Amino acid sequence: MSSEVYDCIVIGAGIQGSCTAYQLAKNKQKTLLLEQFVLPHSRGSSHGQTRIIRKSYEEDFYVQMMHESYELWAQLEKEAGVELYKRTGLLFMAPENGEGFSRLKVTLQRHKIPTVFLEKQEFSQHIPNVNLRDGYGALIDTFGGVLYADRALRAVQRLFQSSGGVIKDGEKVIDIAPGAVVTVTTGSGVYRGRSLVITAGPWANTLLTHTGLQLPLKVVKINVCYWKEKIPGTYSVGQRFPCFIEMEPKEGQYDIYGLPSNEYPGLMKVCYHMGSETEPDERDKQTDTGDIDILVRYVTRCLPGLVPVPAVVESCMYTVTPDHNFVLDSHPTYGNIIIGAGFSGHGFKFGPIIGKLLSQLAMGQVPSYDLSPFRIQRFQSHPRSSL
Numbered sequence: 133m134s135s136e137v138y139d140c141i142v143i144g145a146g147i148q149g150s151c152t153a154y155q156l157a158k159n160k161q162k163t164l165l166l167e168q169f170v171l172p173h174s175r176g177s178s179h180g181q182t183r184i185i186r187k188s189y190e191e192d193f194y195v196q197m198m199h200e201s202y203e204l205w206a207q208l209e210k211e212a213g214v215e216l217y218k219r220t221g222l223l224f225m226a227p228e229n230g231e232g233f234s235r236l237k238v239t240l241q242r243h244k245i246p247t248v249f250l251e252k253q254e255f256s257q258h259i260p261n262v263n264l265r266d267g268y269g270a271l272i273d274t275f276g277g278v279l280y281a282d283r284a285l286r287a288v289q290r291l292f293q294s295s296g297g298v299i300k301d302g303e304k305v306i307d308i309a310p311g312a313v314v315t316v317t318t319g320s321g322v323y324r325g326r327s328l329v330i331t332a333g334p335w336a337n338t339l340l341t342h343t344g345l346q347l348p349l350k351v352v353k354i355n356v357c358y359w360k361e362k363i364p365g366t367y368s369v370g371q372r373f374p375c376f377i378e379m380e381p382k383e384g385q386y387d388i389y390g391l392p393s394n395e396y397p398g399l400m401k402v403c404y405h406m407g408s409e410t411e412p413d414e415r416d417k418q419t420d421t422g423d424i425d426i427l428v429r430y431v432t433r434c435l436p437g438l439v440p441v442p443a444v445v446e447s448c449m450y451t452v453t454p455d456h457n458f459v460l461d462s463h464p465t466y467g468n469i470i471i472g473a474g475f476s477g478h479g480f481k482f483g484p485i486i487g488k489l490l491s492q493l494a495m496g497q498v499p500s501y502d503l504s505p506f507r508i509q510r511f512q513s514h515p516r517s518s519l
């Protein structure tokens with residue numbers, strides 16, 4: 133074991149761990165970022181070319197965090213000298229008189245988020261080639277858009293290293309010994325840190341076992357489906373087609389979302405916002421395609437310009453909490469172990485602000501937002517949590 137003691141060790145170089153490590157290094161903390169796979173990899177939750185970014189949430193706390201997250205993404209773009217965000221607008225479609233849509237509208241108005249409300253009769257003029265369901269309302273969050281995910285992850289890791297941070301990839305953490313100085317053992321080394329941040333995505337509970345904690349997290353495999361445009365360009369970024377989310381679609385229990393064709397020319401990404409449970413190390417053994425059946429029916433009804441058979445299917449994982457809110461907290465027993473987990477399929481856009489919050493916790497500072505919605509305490513009555 134080396135005598136070197138890091139100010140902080142971060143486990144997991146997905147978007148949350150990488151952003152946290154970067155914030156720590158920027159704050160002059162001697163930081164080690166450990167990753168089990170050789171980087172870049174496609175086995176967790178942060179790979180792939182694109183993610184949706186938006187300010188439009190029903191909950192005030194997410195809207196507030198997204199205000200700052202947009203600023204931090206812009207700052208990252210400047211620091212890295214690369215484009216990470218493409219503004220396309222985000223179309224929301226939802227039952228017009230439903231609770232979710234009403235809450236969303238109220239929150240958007242309260243926070244003065246620039247929004248365009250589309251009346252049924254003008255919908256197809258603004259959004260051609262999309263069938264809006266009867267009884268559904270539509271609005272556009274004009275700041276919604278696409279984040280270039282792979283590029284962002286690489287940029288943050290590069291910035292971390294150029295700020296003095298150390299990345300060791302291909303090093304799987306196999307043991308954690310809590311204490312005033314935490315000892316972390318990987319397959320090829322033993323490292324010590326005054327604080328530890330666990331941002332292990334789908335593997336969060338595997339690592340937390342070493343600390344006597346289990347969270348009520350469900351890991352699901354997402355079939356990431358790309359659909360061929362019948363006429364190339366119909367739903368493209370170039371044609372200013374927006375990202376979209378349909379709440380309460382007729383075809384399934386969870387939202388369906390899509391991004392304009394971009395990364396694969398002529399192919400549009402449309403996905404179901406839930407999947408079937410899986411073990412993170414055995415993701416590809418999960419072969420359920422129930423979500424694809426839902427999407428085929430949805431594409432047939434709603435997106436007539438797409439061939440209703442997926443042309444490309446990739447895999448990714450969500451780590452879902454019972455209330456779909458994140459876990460951003462200190463370990464209930466070991467105050468110098470910080471946990472960022474359960475990003476429930478919507479955490480990428482928050483990466484920079486989550487990095488800031490987790491780094492504040494790791495440095496023993498008061499976090500700059502009220503973290504009560506993200507506390508571990510809220511799971512106390514849940515059967516799978518052991519606090």
Ligand SMILES: Cc1cc2nc3c(=O)[nH]c(=O)nc-3n(C[C@H](O)[C@H](O)[C@H](O)COP(=O)(O)OP(=O)(O)OC[C@H]3O[C@@H](n4cnc5c(N)ncnc54)[C@H](O)[C@@H]3O)c2cc1C
Binds near residue numbers: 167179182333477
């Ligand atoms: C298909 C799909 C679409 C999505 N769309 C959106 C979207 O449009 N907008 C949005 O905001 N979010 C979206 N998300 C969610 C977002 O991508 C995730 O919330 C985010 O990437 C989670 O990042 P993470 O760092 O927590 O996890 P991960 O990216 O999984 O990172 C965890 C890392 O920890 C490493 N690790 C685990 N165990 C160990 C160990 N023992 N030792 C060392 N390293 C370890 C893993 O290898 C991994 O690299 C989407 C997710 C998916 C799957």
